[in-house]
Amino acid sequence: MKKYGFGVDVGGTTCKIGLFDMSGVILEKWEIKTNTENNGASILDDVAASVLGKMEEKNIDKEDVQGIGLGVPGPVDNEGVVHKCVNLGWDVVNVEKELEEKTGLLVKAGNDANVAALGEMWQGGGKGYQNVVMVTLGTGVGGGIIVGGKIIAGANGAGGELGHIHMDDEETECCGCGRKGCLEQYASATGIVRMAKKKLQTETRTTKLTAFDPLTAKDIFDVAKEGDEVALELVDKLCTVLGTALANVAGVVDPEVFVIGGGVSRAGDILIEGIQKKYSEIVFQACRETKVTLATLGNDAGMYGCVKLLF
Known part of the structure; x- marks a missing residue:
């Protein structure tokens, strides 16, 4: 049984990142700047570095991590492809594939409003x-x-x-x-x-x-x-x-x-x-x-x- 998961909510100004246990308890949360320069080319690199850095700090092995869930302010299809994300400067980006390659972890992506709804259903007002x-x-x-x-x-x-x-x-x-x-x-x-x-x-x-x-x-x-x-x-x-x-x-x-x-x-x-x-x-x-x-x-x-x- 995997022990941990990362939730990454990418906004136009900051990326909110949380380390969770798999029962839905948030263990730690922090933010990094969303670098939208050069059409957001470094955003996924920055997210990968932050997640991998936290795993090193906490001595967490990849085998104990379920993966990274990623919320982005734009439409995301079933293959994990973002189709235009104006706030970030992205055009068409397969965020699941790219972040998986950068981290070696499973990645699942969704639209930010949809994942907020999922969060409220899981542990909030719903x-x-x-x-x-x-x-x-x-x-x-x-x-x-x-x-x-x-x-x-x-x-x-x-x-x-x-x-x-x-x-x-x-x-x-x-x-x-x-x-x-x-x-x-x-x-x-x-x-x-x-x-x-x-x-x-x-x-x-x-x-x-x-x-x-x-x-x-x-x-x-x-x-x-x-x-x-x-x-x-x-x-x-x-x-x-x-x-x-x-x-x-x-x-x-x-x-x-x-x-x-x-x-x-x-x-x-x-x-x-x-x-x-x-x-x-x-x-x-x-x-x-x-x-x-x-x-x-x-x-x-x-x-x-x-x-x-x-x-």
């Missing part, structure tokens, strides 16, 4: 369930779909791109993807701030939101919790749009639980209760009792999911 949809509310909206304990990556590795579900035909502004009316234009941290700025241009009621410069998503939720009418309407809009999107997702994959993570999730109950209320009102009857809950692993979710990939 623990105890096999059918989980994770939604990450940050600068944008990410997602991961797990059915029967397995990630649904899809034919192009784009399964779980929940942020680009179309929500509004009347939207005039463009999403980062180039289209208009995507979920992340309303349900992300930048989305709710965008809605607030638009609303405040014509708002005649007194609101505390005008006091903030710059205005953040946290400010909007904090003021809403104090009972500010305008802020409450903005939070309601976010929850309505997100609850509607999740109701549509439930009609396709019928999860046992929706796990909400990312920076916006720190708003807590006001967010979860709002999403649950709208979701329950409009979802197909058979899916009405599906739970909406908070993620619990924070920034470590990707590392946990990477290790779970090795199973």
Whole structure:
């Protein structure tokens, strides 16, 4: 029985690396800089050096290591090939093959949002369930779909791109993807701030939101919790749009639980209760009792999911 596994969550700024035992306990975690110079040519070399260095430091033999799970911010196909990863500068790279050659260890790779969902299912907010949809509310909206304990990556590795579900035909502004009316234009941290700025241009009621410069998503939720009418309407809009999107997702994959993570999730109950209320009102009857809950692993979710990939 192998004793250890490494989880490596590659981000645009840093790579988060964790040493785990195979029951899912994190023994040590650290970060290295993600060197995106020269189209990210040295990233896998740096990861290999860090992992092998830790094994030497801890006197861990290769025979005792299950492998390395790798999460990357882009689509990954079933052969471990990344198809364009703009944040890292990669075009088409077989990350599994290359990292295996550099380390002599088994490597399994997946999209970062998908592996975060897997981590939350294994040891986080979705623990105890096999059918989980994770939604990450940050600068944008990410997602991961797990059915029967397995990630649904899809034919192009784009399964779980929940942020680009179309929500509004009347939207005039463009999403980062180039289209208009995507979920992340309303349900992300930048989305709710965008809605607030638009609303405040014509708002005649007194609101505390005008006091903030710059205005953040946290400010909007904090003021809403104090009972500010305008802020409450903005939070309601976010929850309505997100609850509607999740109701549509439930009609396709019928999860046992929706796990909400990312920076916006720190708003807590006001967010979860709002999403649950709208979701329950409009979802197909058979899916009405599906739970909406908070993620619990924070920034470590990707590392946990990477290790779970090795199973």
